[in-house]
Amino acid sequence: THVVTDNCINCKHTDCVEVCPVDCFHEGANFLVIDPDECIDCTLCVDECPVGAIYQEGDVPAGQEPFVALNAALARQWPVISATIPALPEAAEWHGRPHKLPLLIR
Template sequence: MPFVVTENCIKCKYTDCVEVCPVDCFHEGPNFLVIDPDECIDCTLCEPECPINAIYAEDDVPAGQEGFVALNAELSKEWPVITTRKEPLPGAEDWDGKPGKLPLLER
């Protein structure tokens, strides 16, 4: 059961999670991260590292965010791997917890 990055990551993009991943399954887009489900080994290391609780096991994705399972799979094939921590996006703390961010996703 792979892990999934969900909506709260959009416009925040904290990258604390990428440094603990032993298989480099995170991919970086302009304002969002995704996990490659084919590379994820379900180690659980990334989930507690996310300061905004945007990472869930596939079976635990919150109601209404199930579409992020397919979105992670799709975008992980297009975006480059990220393995080192970067600063979050400007204003990330202001975007934490805001609903309805999917239309703001930059591809």
């Protein structure tokens, strides 16, 4: 499966959802997650994300391993999003800031 990681938090560009053939993205207030039971590893979303937040499960950057379980857990709670919406207003300022996980709104 693929996994959404730290750099999506407070950016949420949502370009990724437009290309997903199986609607596996679920939306929270300031983050998206991928449902591992739906993802078919097509990899289309990886290059769509302008901030490089999506990785194959086995390639998640060091320190971001908790995002694997987090995607699975939050996908069960959050609704599906299948069309792109505007990025969060301060997305540019948050891009690349490390360790945004404490800011995640659940």
